[in-house]
Amino acid sequence: MTVLIPVVIFVILFLVTAIRVLNEYERGVIFRLGRVIKAKGPGLIILIPIVDRMVKVSLRILALDVPNQDVITRDNVSIKVNAVVYFRVIEPIKSIIEVEDYMFATSQLAQTTLRSVCGGVELDDILSQRDKINNEIQEILDTHTDPWGIKVTTVELKYIDLPQEMQRAMAQQAEAERERRAKVINATGEFQAASKLADAAEIISRHPEALQLRYLQTLREMSADGKANTIIPLPIDLLKALQPLTGERAAQNTTPQESSDE
Template sequence: MFTYLPILALVVLFLAAALKVLNEYERGVIFRLGRVIEAKGPGLIILIPVIDRMVKVSMRVLTLDVPNQDVITKDNVSVSVNAVVYFRVVDPVRSILEVEDYMYATSQLAQTTLRSVCGGVELDELLSHRDKVNDQIQSILDEHTDPWGIKVSTVEVKYIDLPQEMQRAMAKQAEAERERRAKVIGAEGEYQAADRLTEAAKIISAYPQALQLRYLQTMREMSAESAASTIIPIPLDFVTLLQSMSGNTAAGNAITKKDTDNT
């Protein structure tokens, strides 16, 4: 019985070295005597000890945080920009053969692409059209990483850090824009009010009794208020009547004086 113990131990060691289990999201690139055979997995993988070597590759979506990059935009504004990149390996063989470390290579490429794209647009476009910038960065990264067997799915610019001077200038610009809109809205309201008053004047000129009714309504509204003193407005017709009467009186006096002088 003790004679079979070494053989049993060798069998156990052989199986431990030959049998590998890969998860559902993993693939194994098999090298046999230094040459790539194929990518295997998931499940149970049988390797030849000493001859075969396996490199595991994760097929899940990977998240790459691009650190802050100092960028000078097209309109010569210095900003600090960072982003996040989502990508996954679609060809495990090429991701091992074509590049030494696809994670590091993608990170460096993302940093240079972020600086290049953000440096080619103006600050207003970078702030207001961020989706366009994201799509442009994603397209460039996907094109350059395709030979590595990597698919870049999404790129998002997370944060844009502006200098304090630029923030104050943008705040002043926004405040001036709000004041301009307020003045335009006020002028539009005055124009509409003048238009309505013109229409009301046309109606009142056609029906003079409407002015008297409006005068009585105004008196009623003023009498309803609890005020110490009440100001009663004089109708414009009454003022016109007084002016006409004073004009007639002055003309009559002038005629009488002229007659007296002639006598």
Template sequence: MIEYFTIAIVLIVISLLVSMFRILREYERGVIFLLGRFQKVKGPGLIIVIPFIQQMVKVDLRTIVLDVPSQDVISRDNVSVKVNAVLYFRVMDPQNAVINVENFYAATSQLAQTTLRSVLGKHELDDMLASRDQLNEDIQEILDAQTDAWGIKVSNVEIKHVDLDESMIRVIARQAEAERSRRAKIIHAEGEHEASKRLLEAARTLSRRSEALQLRYLQTLTEISNDKTNTIVFPVDLLRDLKKSVAGMETPEPDDGGGEPAHSSSEFPDTSAVLGGEEGGKV
């Protein structure tokens, strides 16, 4: 009987000695309490915890990815949307994470949800869709400041989805279409304004010499003749003005007795006679 009792005591002592030794991984820390009072933070590696006298709470120091559930948010311009996000944080101070808050994971999750609703409610829908980077920074700064007392560092916040109703999607599509139409009208108006300036400059250049205007008429006729047409109507006054212009440029040279006299403008044929004396001709 005594032998069995001795064996039982030996086994108990061995089990207690074995339970004293704990192994913590590189990313783990142990918060040690001595008779209910905080003593120290141990780890990583092999540590000793005295049974019944010391208690250890294990804390993971790796980055935790928290999926923030979808939240119903009313924007500043009274648009109802559903927004969800993802939160990245880690424990920097195991002592505060265990002592100052009951469950730091649940507390951070609830704080992230309320902060997401409050921050997005101060902005309009366009900001939620176009300025996500700035909103992510604002939410991250607020969460990091409030969780600092818990020994937690919020490293990043990302808004994943902004879900809209079908009616709001149609409204946004109509707004985008109206915006594109407005830009097209502005571009067209700017083009007309620039073209009017160029036409005015061209008119001033052509008005300096009448020959330039006549040549421009002939160039236009040349462009029209390239089309598949049989009849081209143009004013007879055009040829008359052209004849006068060319006659003014021709100056009769004096006869030196050995050569032929220079041709004068009177030697040009009468265009109206060629066209049958009519005011207009057809070619």
């Protein structure tokens, strides 16, 4: 019994220090006497106590929040930009031996890349071409982190903080643009209406009876409302025909007066 107790204790300590269990999304980089053996996992892993050392690495996609960065754009506008970077470890051994802390290194690289890319474009491009800027930042980060065994999958600009005076200027610009579009639409409508009226006038000139039909249609529309006053339009041609008669009567009235004066 005195011999078995130390053996049992030794076996228990060996199992506690030697057995490791890794999840499906984890890998263990094994160092044996300071040298990398390989990456093991998932499942049950047995290590040699004192000789082996294991570093866990997660293969899940990680979300890295890039804090606000002060950026001066190419058109000399001072803004603050933040973003989020999604990446994952695809080679656990490189992520451990090629860089000391891949999370910190990726964060610093993302901040400097965000400032350099946004500082090389104008403010209008940042606001209107976010997808292009996101892809450019993602390609730069992926190129620099590839030797570390890291794959950058997505980069998204979250928020762009503009100065107050710039916000007011952009609001005035947007208002002026809306007024310009309203005026253009109104002018286009008037032009189309004038074109249709010209076509209608041409048709009526070829068919004068259409004008009388239009008069009758107008009277019918006005009589539909009981409160409306009925107005009967007189053709201008009729007034022109009466002008010679009125001129003759005026001449007859003036002739006797002139003879009496003589």
